[in-house]
Amino acid sequence: MSAPAAVQPAARPSVPRYWMDREGILGPVMLLPVVVYIVALVGFPLVLALIYSFSDVTVGDQTINWVGFETFSQAMANPTFRLALRNTLLFTLISQIVVLVLGNILALVLSADFPGKRLVRFLILLPWTTPIALGVIGWLWLLDGLYSPIDALLRMIGLLGPDTLFGPGRNMLWLAQPDTAQISVVLVHVWRTLPLATVILLAGLTAIPQDLRDAANVDGAGFFRQLVYIRIPLLLPIMAVAVLYGIVFTFTDMTVVYLLTRGGPPVDSTQVLASWAYFKGIEGGNLAEGAATAVFLFPALAGVAALMLRMARRAETN
């Protein structure tokens, strides 16, 4: 990095011929469109979201009256809000623990060479590469109350039906009961975020220096010994990265709940913060309360961002 920078001044004509040749001007000018975009369509709305949450603005009455924390206390007094907050935390926590365990197993398998690996990788990545909304529609049909093939499979292997483990009915009615609906939402989140975690972990695994593995082989360290003493410790930072993305994408998601359960059944049992903000703010027209609900997504993001920055600094010093 430093060597070319030292060469540069000599390479430049002594008198800049055009303003475009002056780095002090050209640099900011080239950056300007991006800065304008981010300030206008991310920064400004973010501030507006905060202002909304301290006001009583609705779709019908768009004047912004300052009400202090009243909108927040109103939002928090709603039992659905508390349920949504609990669900958001719980869905994120459970799904990401499962993803971490499964992702490590899957990355370990994919780090080995075997015929058909490219196809396996393509198929395993499908849930991540497919537009979320369309993937969820697939699950909606898989978990159908009457025609679910999962139920058919369970019946075939004798787990569903009269005198079986999962009860006498022909169907699980996955999305019709609160507990199975919650399991379904977590399942779809696992399905959707597992591929990303896996490929990030896989990149970390392949980055482990070969000579380290060779040395361990020479010293006679077996598979599990290498796993515990070499792979897992070296993989920890990259595991953190994988989980951070999983957390961001699960914590702030509303698509899965919106399409799979609409927050039900019967009402609100699977509601999460993001979907509740949508139902309140957009469908219900209470912009202030919707914004106040969405603001609760912010602390988690700030924490994740801080961790990402620490990670980046460490990557830089390496």
Place this chain on the structure above:
Amino acid sequence: MEGQRSLGAWAAIYATAGFFVLFAALPFAWMILTIFKQDSDLYVAANNPFVYNLPPTTDHLGYLFSDTLYLTFVRNTLIVAILVVIITVIASVPAAYSLTRLAGRWGEGLGIGIFLVYLVPPTLLFIPLSRVVSDLGLKNTIWSMVLVYPSFTIPFCTWLLMGFLKSVPWDIEEQAMIDGYSRLGAIVRTVLPISVPGILTVVVFSFALTLHEFVYALAFVSSSQSKTLSTGVTTELIRGDVFFWQSLMAAAAIVALPVALLYNFFLDRFIAGFTLGAVKG
């Protein structure tokens, strides 16, 4: 190590891979199987759902194209995606160059800052943005999405391009400048041609991110004529409680599989960007 793998190890690898493939691909297999089923086959609970109990039919595929707004959704999506891609490339290529070459020490930090903007979720911004969009008179038009989508494609793509430009040697553009080109001339003649693979990656990802987006599309557009695939398919093909399952599955699979294929080619760059260079993908 690979040569002397035992039979047990092979079995473990294929069994584990097989399990995960089943989990990941099950919804897609089920989608494709469903598309060609006749109503009188599909909607009989006693039938074995995994086989065709009646001959397959393409009726529902035809219905999707002739009797629904599917082609309108496809057209809207393509218009939005192409314009978003153009805006993204125009904005992020110069910005990435500026941050890697002209900004000096704080370029990297600013780049990470811009990348973090990508992590600000639509669910936090859609309420104020829907107000912005309606104040601009763009509500219920595809222009609302053309305007807003670059706000998440630009941060991510600028960061991807920075990673790419860092690996392009400086000597070439310096030589061009020694040869008498202005810096801008040197960029156009040397850096841009070398960066074509990086720019292609950005094109693919901004295209894919646009197709993936659901929340803004749902919040900004409620008229059927202006909907894109992600909202059109999931709201218009379901009327109340009536699901047109075969057509619905066809609508999803036709989009999902090509996008997945495209995505797959560029995945390693994407991962290198996501891990902030902590691992080189």
